[in-house]
Amino acid sequence: MGTDHSKRRKGHEHPEHLPKVGSPANREWERKTRIRQTFGTGPRIAVTVAVLLIALVGWLLITL
Numbered sequence: 001m002g003t004d005h006s007k008r009r010k011g012h013e014h015p016e017h018l019p020k021v022g023s024p025a026n027r028e029w030e031r032k033t034r035i036r037q038t039f040g041t042g043p044r045i046a047v048t049v050a051v052l053l054i055a056l057v058g059w060l061l062i063t064l
Helices: 023-038 043-063
Strands: none
Touching: 023 043
16 A cells, blocks of 8 residues: 555656547547558558559559
8 A cells, every 4th residue: 555655656748548438539539540440550541542543543444
């Protein structure tokens, strides 16, 4: 057990608390998390978009 004079726990420099459930901030956080899980982050999104665009253009050229 601690005493009244025990050390407090150190806080984080950049704490990330989750928003309250059902709030607009929570819905936005869930949307961003879903996108991050689906497509990955940073360069993976760019590669995914590039591959999809090349496939679409190729499909259009073949069908026309």
